Amino acid sequence: KAGVTQTPRYLIKTRGQQVTLSCSPISGHRSVSWYQQTPGQGLQFLFEYFSETQRNKGNFPGRFSGRQFSNSRSEMNVSTLELGDSALYLCASSLEVVSSGANVLTFGAGSRLTVL
Amino acid sequence: SQKIEQNSEALNIQEGKTATLTCNYTNYSPAYLQWYRQDPGRGPVFLLLIRENEKEKRKERLKVTFDTTLKQSLFHITASQPADSATYLCALSTGGGNKLTFGTGTQLKVEL
Numbered sequence: 001k002a003g004v005t006q007t008p009r010y011l012i013k014t015r016g017q018q019v020t021l022s023c024s025p026i027s028g029h030r031s032v033s034w035y036q037q038t039p040g041q042g043l044q045f046l047f048e049y050f051s052e053t054q055r056n057k058g059n060f061p062g063r064f065s066g067r068q069f070s071n072s073r074s075e076m077n078v079s080t081l082e083l084g085d086s087a088l089y090l091c092a093s094s095l096e097v098v099s100s101g102a103n104v105l106t107f108g109a110g111s112r113l114t115v116l
Numbered sequence: 117s118q119k120i121e122q123n124s125e126a127l128n129i130q131e132g133k134t135a136t137l138t139c140n141y142t143n144y145s146p147a148y149l150q151w152y153r154q155d156p157g158r159g160p161v162f163l164l165l166i167r168e169n170e171k172e173k174r175k176e177r178l179k180v181t182f183d184t185t186l187k188q189s190l191f192h193i194t195a196s197q198p199a200d201s202a203t204y205l206c207a208l209s210t211g212g213g214n215k216l217t218f219g220t221g222t223q224l225k226v227e228l
Contacts, residue, residue, distance in 0.1 A: 004159075031214050043160070043205065043218040056215040090159050094214045102148045102167070103214050107159030 002026065004108035006091050012114045018079040021111045025072050025093030031055075032074040033105065034066060037088040046089075049074055050096070078113075086115045119143065120208060120219040128225045135196050137222045139189040139206030146208040149182055149189050150216065154203045160218075163204075164191075196226045 005024040013019050025032050033056075034046040045058040049068035066076040072093075078085055089112075092105035123138035139149070147168050152160035166173045166182045166189070173180045179192040193200050203223045207216040 033214055033216075035218075042220050045215055045217065048213050048215055050213060055213040058215075092159070092214075096214075102165065102209075104150070104162045104165065105152075105160075105214065105216065106162070109157075109159055 004091055004093050004106055006089075006108035006111050008111055009109065010112045010114075012116060013081050014116050015081055015083060017081050018077060019081060019113060020075055020077045021089055021091075021113075023074045023076075023091030023093075023108060025074070025091075026095070026106055029093035029095050029106070030072050031094040031096055031103070032068055032072065033092045033094070034074070034076050035090045035092065036060075037090055037110070038086075043090070046076065081115045083115050086113060088112050120206060120217055122204075122206060122219040122222045124222055125220070126223045126225065128227060129196055131197060131226055131228050133196055135193040135200070135224055135226070137191040137204050137206075137224065139191065139219050141187050141208060141219075144187075144208060144210060145184065146210070148209055149180075150207045151178075151180055151189075151191050152205045152207060152218075154205060154221070160205055193224075196224075198226050198228060201225045 031050045033048040048056040052068045063079045068074045088110045090110045092107045094103040120141045150165045151163045154160040164180045177194045181190045203221045205221045206219040210217040
């Protein structure tokens with residue numbers, strides 16, 4: 001069974017540009033979450049989508065946005081890139097079988113974004 | 117604010133010994149706590165989940181304890197091997213759905 005697929009794996013952008021990252025969850029998983037990982041802040045929650053609706057949102061500025069399609073694939077977008085946006089962006093999917101907090105996340109390998 | 121701290125940034129132990137990692141949290145009463153392993157350049161991988169009414173959970177050489185009074189979880193790896201070297205993260209559900217808040221992580225290095 002295929003895992004969580006994230007594209008692109010690596011990308012370099014310059015300040016002020018925008019970027020779109022893509023995530024294909026495990027087949028049958030309807031929940032997709034996005035996290036930002038940096039050496040200084042660790043893993044930080046960005047947002048979660050379930051059945052095309054944003055269910056949770058972290059404390060990130062409005063420049064960070066996302067969406068989920070009917071096939072559960074998800075994209076996240078960062079506009080007006082800043083140097084501090086350089087990070088590993090991780091997508092995770094989950095099969096919703098039990099109550100909140102008890103669902104296991106399966107992560108992709110991440111998209112490493114470098115902003116110059 | 118919710119805070120999840122893991123005992124140290126790095127832990128070095130000898131092969132064959134038991135590694136003990138600590139996860140402390142404040143300002144929250146989670147019903148579940150999860151542990152993940154992350155290797156360099158890869159996403160975290162789920163290891164174990166423990167419920168608030170479970171004192172201990174085991175899986176092969178791994179053992180997790182959960183003390184809701186102390187607000188602490190301990191993660192043990194017995195008979196450690198160099199292949200266990202990785203960063204270990206604890207995570208709590210902190211707001212509906214599948215939102216998890218992760219700890220700062222502990223980088224474990226098992227030496228020969």
